[in-house]
Amino acid sequence: MQPDLELVAVPRDESYKVWSHGYPYRTVRWHFHPEFEIQLITATTGKYFVGDYIGDFTPGNLVMVGSNLPHNWVSNVPTGERVDERCLVVQFDTEFLTRAIDVFPELKRVETLLDASSWGVLFSTKTGAAAEPIMREMLVAQGIRRITLFLSLIDLLVRSAAPIKLASAAYRADPAHYAESRINHVLSYIGRNLSKELRESELAELAGQSASAFSRYFRRHTGVPFVQYVNRLRINLACQLLMAGELSITDICYQVGFNNLSNFNRQFLALKGTSPSRWRADQQLNMTSASVSSDDDAADATHAQEAFG
Template sequence: MQPDLEIVEVRRDESFKVWSHGYPYRTVRWHFHPEYEIHLIVATTGKMFVGDHISSFAPGNLVLMGPNLPHNWVSDVPEGESIAQRNLVVQFGQEFVSSCVESFPEWRQVEALLADSRRGVSFGARTSAAIQPLFLELLAARGLRRLVLFMSMLEILMNADDRETLASPAYQADPTGFASTRINHVLSYIGKNLANELRESDLAQLAGQSVSAFSRYFRRHTGLPFVQYVNRMRINLACQLLTDSELSVTDICFKAGFNNLSNFNRQFLAAKGMAPSKFRRYQQLNDASRDASEEAAARGKGIDDAPPIVVAPGLPRSAAAAAYPPT
């Protein structure tokens, strides 16, 4: 069975996504995504599927998965019963990993673990018990505390001696093959045609489904109704254009696929809490502060590069000040 693609949305002001969900839930199906994932079960028992690996799981089950590795956890829960919080999840992309490699030489110690994660890595009870309190705090953490907790979790995983790989060495995840599934064709089509009219009936025809069946399938896959998903993608494109281009707000409105300015302003306000013009002004303010900081640093360069004042033993500081007058 071909896995479905999960769309992982990381906030613009964060480096990785942290969340939890219950059971049943829309992502509880055979699926994959380009991001790495740390997955911790906190409730229920059942069967775990990672690549070509199948085994039982229980609370404390902790797995690190690499990009595009299909996976699923199916809980033994009676029909009609639901669990509020079944598992905790951290997801982080290859771009974030690449940035860490470039910025921190110490990060290279993690590369062997991330390489193993392409087959899935399971950890024992001792490592799981050490990770869980960090995971729970990370759910509500903000700012630098998120990074501290995330790096602490990676350090524990990297040094764990109770780990084993899951999928067989011969197993190869093939995202190009996964992308042939009908819903992934639809998502790709939407991404390439945001500036054009997108009707649910046309996309249902592309997927080879009735409109009602497509509507249910699309919502199960993305977590959003079709119109809401398209609007979100268009708002994301508009934010990028407002930040990176000099196009007018009206031009951006139509380039992002909205058919009139009032609707664009209304949708943008609902999504971002401000008008497009104000969003652009704030971005310009952010850029201006960076430029001002660079100018201040350039003006102060002569002071920073001045040689240090060395006071000879026994020489009064007043004499040293006279010997090195301020410039």
């Protein structure tokens, strides 16, 4: 079965993406993405699939998968039931760590971990338990603290005793072959043209299907209807632009592909539970608070230095 492409939106002003999700969830399917991923299961048991590997997972299951390596975790949850949080996820692109290694020679050992992740790497439950508080703080951390937490997590993985490679030595991810599939061609097109008008009928034509067949096909592969999928990507992009603080809300509305402000506000409220202006104000308050805390820490350090001068 061909894996589906997942479009990972790492915020423009951040080095990596960290988030959590429950079960069922739209990304719970056989899929791949260019970004590296570290995933920690916090609830449920089930089967997981990494490359050509199949295994059983329980809470504490901590796995790192490399670029374009297909993967999926399927939980044993009765039909109709939901789990609020199934896992914690960290995603980052290759260039982020490659540039860091170039600047900091001490990170050279990370290259071994990145190479091993090409087949998927399973860490011990002890490492999983140590990783959980780090990843939970990463969900809310701001500024430099995000980087120190990320490095702490990577250091934990590098020093972990006897991690296990998952896929067989003969397995090789083949993203060029995956990209030939109909759904991945469509998803890639959406990602490249998010700011433009996207009509389901035109995407159906691109996929060589009737509108009704494409609608069913798209939902089966992504877990959500076409319009909902596109709106979610656009709102995520809008959040990045809101945090940058350079554009007005009206400008952002049109830049991410909405054709009127009222629909943008309505979709934003539905997905984020608040208005774009309120969301931006809350983020600015959060950033200001982090800045004040840093200033206080710096002042405390100065006073301590003077006291022990």
